Amino acid sequence: MIYEPREDSYLLAKHVAKHAFGRVLDVGTGSGIQAVTAAKKKQVKSVLGVDIQKAVIEHCTSKVVGQSRKLRFKQSNLFENVKGKFDTIIFNPPYLPEDVKLKDITLDGGKKGYETLERFFDSVNEHLSPDGIILVLFSSLTNKAKVEGFISNNLLEAEEIGKQNLFMEQLYVYTAKKSDFLKKLEAKGLNNLRRLTKGHRGLIFTGLIGKKKVAVKMQRKDIGATGTVDRESRVLKILNEHKIGPKILFSGKDFFAYEFVEGVFIPEFLEKAGKKDMIRVLRDVFMQCYKLDRLGMNKEEMHHPYKHIVVSKGKQKKATLLDFERCKKTIKPHNVTQFVQYITSGKFGNIVSGKINLDNENLRELAKMYKENIKLKNLNNIFNSIKWSF
Ligand SMILES: C[S@@+](CC[C@H](N)C(=O)[O-])C[C@H]1O[C@@H](n2cnc3c(N)ncnc32)[C@H](O)[C@@H]1O
Structure with missing residues (x-):
């Protein structure tokens, strides 16, 4: 089915005529209207039109390609068969909510x-040159807020440059480009950047450097707090020297990049772990808490560390403490005692029941002694009081 140019096509084409430059990629080319419009421009060097439908590509290679030497067409599901980078990427997508009766690939988004x-x-960032632009059209029926979310999740900055009222909907044309922050990260060799989560103060993105998975924490700009990510990065750099926390790779104003720790959170690990691994990991966590205590740093959250400890999946079973947003200097360190609080809690007890026997009262007593005198001997007393019953 070849999409006959309609209002949306003409509206987008108007902006293509104005903004397209360099190497151009027209995704979902259909009749080829955007590709042909771009090819007419002096500033445009070459145009590749792609479409998921074979019939479209057959039509374009027989009827449209002759209109300009700059034109080429290729079948591709979005970027699947596309190689290289482009200065202008155009997309007039199928953007309507699926209608079972309609089943029209040119419309169903x-x-x-x-x-x-x-x-x-x-996936657009992998194909957009650093100073390239995206020209995209969608409608009020597409959910504007969602689309804007996809744009910012991928560290792009967008601007609405066109609008048209139709009978039942409104059409929007957006242009988007790489944010300076994204360009900075890409210049450091980071690719495939995408947003993982939104924290209270920071946003976390994941990406790749070569084949290595990397995470980037960035200060949120939409809330009042400032400088918290920089503070965390300073703290982590100190702790990294003591082999605590995920390893920082590089940092800059309001962000830091660190090695992504592949693994499972501590509750999931404990549910499945055998005795040897469990002993090793709990000792590892206790030792890291002890080091933090000795350094006079409170990590916080160690009494409910569900998402704060990741255990690596391989044979090694290394525990990595995560999220040092609230970590600060203290004269009353309580990392070990907080962790004792966790292992004497009902939640921990339920997970390890049948595997570990704990004398909670004794443990709390030992924790109190440790608190008065933060020494390895007192930490060992805590750890050695845990009875393993496999
Ligand atoms: C609304 S039409 C736009 C056609 C033309 N570019 C225009 O402006 O008139 C959407 C086009 O996207 C194509 N399409 C749909 N899903 C696609 C996908 N996953 N990858 C590539 N093209 C796709 C459809 O075949 C259709 O030709």
């Missing part, structure tokens, strides 16, 4: 209408 656009934005 997925169940909600924005799924194809989401996939587009999740």
Whole structure:
């Protein structure tokens, strides 16, 4: 089915005529209208039109390609068969919520209408040159806030440059480009950047350096707190010297990049672990808490460290403490005692029941002694009081 140019096509083409430059990629080329419009521009060097439909590519290679020497066409599901980088990437996507009766690939953008656009934005950065632009169209039926979310999740900055009212909907044309922050990270060799989570003060992105998975924490700009990410990065650098925390790779104003720790959170690990691994990991965590105590740093959160300890999956079973946002200097360190609080809690007890016997009262007593005198001997007393019953 070849999409006959309609209002949306003409609206987008107007902006293509104005902004397209360099090497151009037209995704979902259909009749080829955007590709041909771009090819007419002096500033445009070459145009590749792709479409998921074979019939479209057959049509374009027989009827459209002759209109300009700059034109080429290729079948591709989004970027699947696309290589290299482009200065202008155009997409007039199928953007309507799926209509079971309609089943029209030129219109259906997925169940909600924005799924194809989401996939587009999740991989567009790999194909966009550092100073390249994206020209994209969608409608009020697509969910504007969602689309804007996909854009910012991928560290792009967008601007609405066109608008048109139709009978039942409104059309929008957006241009998007790489944010300075994204360009900075890409210049350091980071690729495939995408947002993982949004914390209270920071955003976390994951990416790749070569084949190595890397995480980047960045200060949120939409809330009042400032400088918290820089503070965390300073703390982590000190702790890294003591082999605590994920390893920082590089940092800059309001962000730091660190090795992504592949593994499972501590509750999941404890549920499945055998005795040897469990002893090793709990000792490892206790030792790290002890080091923190000796350094006079409180990590916080160690009494409910569900998402604060990751255990690596391989044979090694190394525990890495995560998230040092609240970590600060103290004269009353309580990392070990907080961790004792966790292992004497019902939640921990339920997970390890049948595997570990704990005399909670004795443990709390030992924790009190440790608190009065932060010494390795007192830490060992705590650890040695744990009875393993496998
Ligand atoms: C709304 S039409 C736009 C056609 C043309 N670019 C225009 O502006 O008139 C959407 C086009 O995207 C194509 N398409 C849909 N899903 C696609 C995908 N996953 N990858 C590439 N093209 C896709 C459809 O075949 C259709 O030709």
